[in-house]
Amino acid sequence: MTDHDAHAPDAGGIVVEGVARSFGSVQAVREMSFHALPGRVTGLIGPNGAGKTTLLLMLASLLAPEAGSIRIEGADPVHDPRAVRRAMGWMPDVLGTWRTLSPRVILTTVGRLHGIPRAAARARADELLVEARLEELADRPSRVLSRGQQQRLGLARALVHRPRVLLLDEPAAGLDPTSRVELRGLLRGFAAGGGTVLISSHDLSELDEMAEDAVFVDRGEVVGGERLVLARQAAREWRIRALDQGASGTSALNYQLANIGVAFDRVRIEGEIAYVALDRDEDAADVLGRLVRAGVAITHFAPAVGDIERTYLGLANGADPSGGAR
């Protein structure tokens, strides 16, 4: 899992090597190293206080690291913050308070701050208001925006100058499911165009929807090596429940699974639930079809955990999550 290109000076995306930063006696970031690749959405995952915001501030050239090196599309935020700010869009966890200003004014002003000429900044604002579906609220004070609308405004603000790298600090926190799906679509689209996305969260399931790669952090350090490719290819467990058939309900399910040809070492029973390890989604569809044809009244059939959670659990168990962990 070593990205040797991470050490090349012209490596694209985000390269973090041995970065540290403390506040007085608090070591917010002790030692973090990883490479977030262009064309991918990378999740920065860790509990509250893990150092995510501190790291992102350093990547955004808003806070100086005490040790280590950072490259954003090859640019160093310490020595060339202007190049970094050109290359990267930053969406903080709390949107600064321009609550009396309208989305249109905010987006135009940000464009002007990036050195875009007035007319072009206005045109860009119009374009982003459409993309963020904020046209109807474009001239209202931004404080009337809902949480989802504020997040869309925040993202539009980060995109004004067409950056190639997006840094987002907990953007999905407090979003309803529809807005989350929408955010995922936007980020995937940005990455598909060759952009680099680093998105933080303290919530595994939330990032599971969004990210393709993951960097797990805890107490200021990257845990389990550097960038992890999520364990999407490995076998996953499916959680199966059948209609209660009395005391023998689950053993009946166990029996039925054996009956339709599922190897016993792939099945694990916990209470009323059977967990079955299957290599591919097609196998899951096949097992479901066979169970139904065998007359088993299935009430639940779903992946037991999401990909990020699975990678994380694999880490905790000492497995290599990218290498066919079972």
Ligand SMILES: Nc1ncnc2c1ncn2[C@@H]1O[C@H](COP(=O)(O)OP(=O)(O)O)[C@@H](O)[C@H]1O
């Ligand atoms: N400006 C600051 N002054 C003092 N301590 C800070 C400051 N910013 C962060 N910390 C501390 O650094 C640690 C990491 O915080 P942070 O980077 O905000 O973590 P996260 O974003 O993962 O929740 C925490 O213990 C936090 O209290």
Ligand SMILES: [Mg+2]
């Ligand atoms: Mg934070």
